[in-house]
Amino acid sequence: APLTTAQIREKYLQFFESKGHLRLPAHSLIAPDPTTLFTVAGMQPFKPQFMGAPARFEGHAGEHKRVTTAQKCLRVGDIENVGRTLRHCSLLEMLGNFSFGDYFKREALTWAWEFLTSPEWMGMDRDRLYATIYEDDQEAFEIWTQEIGLPEDHILRFGADENFWPADAPASGPNGPCGPCSEIFYDRGPAYGDDTWQDYAQTRESARFLEIWNNVFPQFDRQEPQPDGTPTLVDLPFKNIDTGMGLERIASVVQDVFDFYSNDVFSPLIARVAELSGHPYEGVRSVSHRVVAEHIRSVSMVIADGVTLSNTGRGYTVRKILRRASRHAYLLGLREPVLHSLVPLVVEKMGGAYPELVQNQSRIEAAVRTEEERFLKTLESGTQRLDALLGTLEKGGTLSGEDAFTLYDTYGFPIDLTKEIAEEYGVTVDEAGYAESLERAQELARAGSKYGKSELFGGAEHALDGLNPTEFVGYDALDTQGQVL
Numbered sequence: 001a002p003l004t005t006a007q008i009r010e011k012y013l014q015f016f017e018s019k020g021h022l023r024l025p026a027h028s029l030i031a032p033d034p035t036t037l038f039t040v041a042g043m044q045p046f047k048p049q050f051m052g053a054p055a056r057f058e059g060h061a062g063e064h065k066r067v068t069t070a071q072k073c074l075r076v077g078d079i080e081n082v083g084r085t086l087r088h089c090s091l092l093e094m095l096g097n098f099s100f101g102d103y104f105k106r107e108a109l110t111w112a113w114e115f116l117t118s119p120e121w122m123g124m125d126r127d128r129l130y131a132t133i134y135e136d137d138q139e140a141f142e143i144w145t146q147e148i149g150l151p152e153d154h155i156l157r158f159g160a161d162e163n164f165w166p167a168d169a170p171a172s173g174p175n176g177p178c179g180p181c182s183e184i185f186y187d188r189g190p191a192y193g194d195d196t197w198q199d200y201a202q203t204r205e206s207a208r209f210l211e212i213w214n215n216v217f218p219q220f221d222r223q224e225p226q227p228d229g230t231p232t233l234v235d236l237p238f239k240n241i242d243t244g245m246g247l248e249r250i251a252s253v254v255q256d257v258f259d260f261y262s263n264d265v266f267s268p269l270i271a272r273v274a275e276l277s278g279h280p281y282e283g284v285r286s287v288s289h290r291v292v293a294e295h296i297r298s299v300s301m302v303i304a305d306g307v308t309l310s311n312t313g314r315g316y317t318v319r320k321i322l323r324r325a326s327r328h329a330y331l332l333g334l335r336e337p338v339l340h341s342l343v344p345l346v347v348e349k350m351g352g353a354y355p356e357l358v359q360n361q362s363r364i365e366a367a368v369r370t371e372e373e374r375f376l377k378t379l380e381s382g383t384q385r386l387d388a389l390l391g392t393l394e395k396g397g398t399l400s401g402e403d404a405f406t407l408y409d410t411y412g413f414p415i416d417l418t419k420e421i422a423e424e425y426g427v428t429v430d431e432a433g434y435a436e437s438l439e440r441a442q443e444l445a446r447a448g449s450k451y452g453k454s455e456l457f458g459g460a461e462h463a464l465d466g467l468n469p470t471e472f473v474g475y476d477a478l479d480t481q482g483q484v485l
């Protein structure tokens, strides 16, 4: 039987312990520094060490320049990807190994290779592995080709947008440790697409070539740019290693399932959603199964870390995630609160690694249920408003885009749901008009936001606000494009 997610996590940590790393527990999802609301990467708790602070850790005598963790992370900046792509979670576990001025590129890359390909560890087929490097990183190129033996045509070079971490660091921040990186991709084979690795250079998007592991070489401290905007990258006192591999992604590769929603953690959740709704997990509707399963996991994890639902900050983000899940449950025809009933499955699958889930289970269930009940009432009022609007139209008529948008903006009504109900009246929806209204609203929201659209740092959790303080804008528009990949 293939390794379970829990076994892969454990093997990773053991592998790096065998290479002299200290295993440390995960940091809370509440970010250790103020650059983000939530912890977004395994490296984040170690910024002081990258900047030169002594590598000393509570409960461990002496200095430890090699550390390994499995870090829970929350990334909501590109939450619209969740459910639509088959590789994005809002909550992910990042497996990481870190060097604070100890080993550098050679060890990092050769160990990554050993972990992935050795039959004792992940035993992946070497021919399926590919790598990207930063444009002028000749050192990484030589390690890959000469020492590891990766063929040159398995390597692509990209600029800072792909191969610098954080990607926006040179241009717009955040300040702090950063550097070029080398990413490892796995070719899932022709069943996933007929594109080639060379195509990936153009498309940057592939269902076939899956990014699994980012190896970052933090060697700069990004400081405030010059008045003329020239980036300021100052050499750190020493060179560091920061790597991050998505556990969900590697589990789907190792378990050879089509997407991580079919892995051992998500599949019971997906099956339960299918059972509750009576809709099998297939076709365009499957976006909703995925959103519900993924979001209930992240919401549970964040509440377990002490966040309470509210209209500001972290609590607001959790509320938005939960409401997105609730809408998708509604889209699946579920009219009663159900999300809370999925919490025990999340606890069963994740509680071993994260005992805070077990300790807080009843609090999580209660918080989810209260929010669901409240939100379902809003959805019900929306239904009444829509019924009234539709009642004024002739069969064969059209509901205006403006009305469809108001339903979305005020009642949180996804366009899919509006279309579905309109159909029952023999009415179509002006989708182009809806898209225009949405676009206008998003422009307003962006103009009113001081944050960029960086996926990690101050991302959509702020950029999408702007309009109605209890609703969030734009996610579902993207879900309804139909295409899942």
Ligand code: ATP
Binding pocket: 075, 087, 088, 089, 090, 091, 092, 094, 211, 212, 213, 214, 244, 245, 246, 247, 248, 249
């Ligand atoms: P992508 O380009 O696919 O969005 P990324 O380049 O943003 O990924 P990194 O910031 O390099 O990802 O994070 C390191 C690793 O963490 C990735 O190689 C991937 O395995 C995993 N990872 C990142 N974001 C996600 C996510 N949203 N869901 C699941 N895994 C993720």
Ligand code: MG
Binding pocket: 211
């Ligand atoms: Mg990437």
Ligand code: MG
Binding pocket: 183, 211, 214
């Ligand atoms: Mg990456």
Ligand code: MG
Binding pocket: 078, 455
């Ligand atoms: Mg990303």
